[in-house]
Amino acid sequence: MANAASGMAVHDDCKLRFLELKAKRTYRFIVYKIEEKQKQVIVEKVGEPNQGYEDFTSCLPADECRYAVYDFDFMTKENVQKSRIFFIAWSPDTSRVRSKMIYASSKDRFKRELDGIQVELQATDPTEMGLDVIRSRAS
Structure with a gap:
């Protein structure tokens, strides 16, 4: 089903891989890419649990937009092991304006397909999604 705002469909593999990350912890992260010619979001890369x-x-x-999901493990102040699933909208300043517009207009629709996201981050350069930022948003 294509998104009316941007015309982007979401490939079934995107949802299947996300469910595997969420339920089985098969992956540490998933990077998603919009294929403009195919008008759909696809899985570009998955990260092993280790x-x-x-x-x-x-x-x-460094110069192209992506969506990503990262499963972040951390310890609370009470020494309890926890995990948060982050959705990161990566839109570097150096990427094409058209690309930024497509990713921005498709983001909410795509995010709704991934049920179980706990924290959302928007980043235009690496400092906006540094490990310190992730840690502070996780707790």
Whole structure:
């Protein structure tokens, strides 16, 4: 089903991989890309459960927009192991204006397809989604 605002469909694989991350913790992260010619959001890359945050951020292109989901594990002040699923809308300043517009107009519709997101971040440069930012938003 295409999004009326941007005309972007969401490939079934996007939802299936997200459910695997959420329910089975099969992946640490998923990077999604909009294929403009196909007018749909697809899975570009998945991260193994043992991969860290640096592995994830290195998958995001410096000059292209992406959506991403990251499963962040952390310890609370009470020493309890917890996890938060982050949705990150990566839209670097150096990306094309058209691309930024397409990603911005498709974001809410795409996010609704991924049931279980706990925290949302919008980032235009790496400092806006640094590990310190993730930690502060997780607790």
